[in-house]
Amino acid sequence: MPRTDTRWDAELVPDARGRTVRPEPDCPVEVALAAVSGRWTTLVLRELMHGPASYGELRERLPEISPKVLAERLQTLGERELVARERLLGFPVRTSYRLTPTGEALRPLLVELYRTGVELLEHRSGAAAPPRAGNR
Amino acid sequence: MPRTDTRWDAELVPDARGRTVRPEPDCPVEVALAAVSGRWTTLVLRELMHGPASYGELRERLPEISPKVLAERLQTLGERELVARERLLGFPVRTSYRLTPTGEALRPLLVELYRTGVELLEHRSGAAAPPRAGNR
DNA sequence: CAGTATCCCTGTTGATACTG
DNA sequence: CAGTATCAACAGGGATACTG
Numbered sequence: 001m002p003r004t005d006t007r008w009d010a011e012l013v014p015d016a017r018g019r020t021v022r023p024e025p026d027c028p029v030e031v032a033l034a035a036v037s038g039r040w041t042t043l044v045l046r047e048l049m050h051g052p053a054s055y056g057e058l059r060e061r062l063p064e065i066s067p068k069v070l071a072e073r074l075q076t077l078g079e080r081e082l083v084a085r086e087r088l089l090g091f092p093v094r095t096s097y098r099l100t101p102t103g104e105a106l107r108p109l110l111v112e113l114y115r116t117g118v119e120l121l122e123h124r125s126g127a128a129a130p131p132r133a134g135n136r
Numbered sequence: 137m138p139r140t141d142t143r144w145d146a147e148l149v150p151d152a153r154g155r156t157v158r159p160e161p162d163c164p165v166e167v168a169l170a171a172v173s174g175r176w177t178t179l180v181l182r183e184l185m186h187g188p189a190s191y192g193e194l195r196e197r198l199p200e201i202s203p204k205v206l207a208e209r210l211q212t213l214g215e216r217e218l219v220a221r222e223r224l225l226g227f228p229v230r231t232s233y234r235l236t237p238t239g240e241a242l243r244p245l246l247v248e249l250y251r252t253g254v255e256l257l258e259h260r261s262g263a264a265a266p267p268r269a270g271n272r
Numbered sequence: 273c274a275g276t277a278t279c280c281c282t283g284t285t286g287a288t289a290c291t292g
Numbered sequence: 293c294a295g296t297a298t299c300a301a302c303a304g305g306g307a308t309a310c311t312g
Contacts, residue, residue: 095275
């Protein structure tokens, strides 16, 4: 039930889907957050942003992830159609995982997460306002 | 321990802090994610982005959040110096919460989360590539 | 190789009642 | 008003061993 007694910031909350009183799974912010949330998720996405990889390759690149969690992440990403699975014939079996176009759509978000994280770390360390590439 | 055998995408992983093999609390992506993660967190941030508010005002705007969780969120945000608390004198007691400049730094991230969420929802509904208002 | 199946353990959330 | 205290319920994550 949307509020009508307050002005909404049009940049922050452009439409009604963001004007919720409780966490709604179909609020865009929740949708995006769900896509990248969960331990190891952003690391798996990072690896796949570099190109397709097999299950075993992912384990090599992320040696400390457990098989269970990796499988779980890949399955969830698959259900959300962010990642596509392809079984390669031959022996031994290989499976190739790649980002779908929808998955690629997460790239700007990951970049923004990184940027924001850097900014928070700078504030934290008490650095003076640092120069931002060609602005300010 | 950073990988050296693969090329890193400079936009996605601009420096060594993002080249981790495991989730590191001081990786910028994790820092930013931690700032907005947790149920109700983005909603509290949204409210404070509209301006300072008291504990009770926040409860009015988010009627279903429990007092415990709201207090918890405000404390965590406070520890991270994203939110500042100010006790107002008088009776009854009032406390005003407001974003710090560091907290304001989360705004572009929230905007990007919303934008990405909308995009994911569009992909999900199988809509054709929609026009993007002359942006990015 | 590419996963499942178990089991355990911890952190998170929520409801509710109470206090300075 | 602005929280804290308590307790119950649950989901997420990890270690390990096993299978097609």
